[in-house]
Amino acid sequence: MLDLAARYNVTIERVAFDMTDTVAMKAEINAILPPKRQIDVLVNNAGVAHGGLFQMTPLTDVRSVFDVNFFAQLELTQLIIRRMSRQKSGAIVNIGSIAGLELASGNVAYGVSKAALMAFTQTLASEVGHLGVRVNAVAPGLVDTEMANQMEKKAGTEMIQNSAMKRLATAEEIAQVVLFLSSNVASFVNGQVIPVNGGRA
Numbered sequence: 001m002l003d004l005a006a007r008y009n010v011t012i013e014r015v016a017f018d019m020t021d022t023v024a025m026k027a028e029i030n031a032i033l034p035p036k037r038q039i040d041v042l043v044n045n046a047g048v049a050h051g052g053l054f055q056m057t058p059l060t061d062v063r064s065v066f067d068v069n070f071f072a073q074l075e076l077t078q079l080i081i082r083r084m085s086r087q088k089s090g091a092i093v094n095i096g097s098i099a100g101l102e103l104a105s106g107n108v109a110y111g112v113s114k115a116a117l118m119a120f121t122q123t124l125a126s127e128v129g130h131l132g133v134r135v136n137a138v139a140p141g142l143v144d145t146e147m148a149n150q151m152e153k154k155a156g157t158e159m160i161q162n163s164a165m166k167r168l169a170t171a172e173e174i175a176q177v178v179l180f181l182s183s184n185v186a187s188f189v190n191g192q193v194i195p196v197n198g199g200r201a
Contacts, residue, residue, distance in 0.1 A: 017045050021114055029079050041182040042080045043093045044073040044117070049147050050109040062109045069113035070107030073118065074094030081128060088132040094121045094183045095174075096139040098153035099199045114139075119195045132192040136181045144168040164199035 005012045016031055017024040033039060036173075050065045077092060084090030099107050100114030118137045125135040142159040159165060177196050180186050 001068055008093045013109060015088060019076070020067050020080060022075060025072075025076060026079065028077070033083065038089075039080060039083050042077065042084075042090070042091050042092045043095070043178055043182070044077065044092070046072060047095065047097075047147070048110075049113075051106045052109070053106055054108040055189065057108055062115075065109040066113045066116070069110065070116045073117055085128060085131045090133045091186075092121075092124070092133065092135045092177050094118065094135070094137040095178075096121070096137045096193060098139050098141045098195055101139050101193070101195060122191045127173070130191050134181075134185070134186070135191060136186070136191065137193045138174060138181070139193050139195045139197070140169055140174045141195070142168050143174055163197060164193045167198065168194060169198060 005061055006188055012033060015028050017028045019025065037061070046068055048068045048083040050061060052061075075096065080090075081092070084092075094117050096118040097111070097114040100116075100118050103111050103115060118139065121137040128135065135143075141163055160168065174196055177194060181189060
């Protein structure tokens with residue numbers, strides 16, 4: 001973060017809170033967003049991974065995944081969208097997953113939670129587009145991150161083989177698409193879910 005601040009001559013404030021703690025979330029957002037401060041972009045990127053067949057998955061596990069991957073994102077978005085709506089501008093980018101587009105066995109928690117987030121993206125876009133606020137989503141394939149390292153090796157290998165480019169994405173490659181959707185270059189892109197998966201083999 002310090003490197004980025006120095007490189008672009010900007011101030012970066014680090015704020016941390018538990019996404020499932022409503023009180024903490026509201027307190028931190030209110031602290032960093034005084035009444036007259038404009039907010040330009042919200043990127044919802046929190047997420048927890050989970051795999052397992054439905055019959056073997058406790059519903060408490062499914063609820064825990066949805067709490068972070070879906071409901072916490074909605075709550076944070078609701079806090080921010082009110083500010084964006086008043087200022088008549090802003091961009092929201094939700095990080096979905098190819099797992100939410102290509103739902104398969106073992107994805108009852110993670111994949112379905114991401115599918116819900118991407119459906120929410122399109123619904124919200126239709127509600128706030130006339131207010132000057134754009135809402136889009138990125139659906140990455142497997143990315144070279146700590147979450148990918150937690151996957152079962154066989155499942156990860158299959159995802160790579162199913163990609164036309166036969167490799168993992170880098171975090172920077174996903175970030176570039178988020179940057180595009182956040183910028184004025186994408187001023188007429190709204191309600192879209194953009195897969196970034198290297199193409200399908």
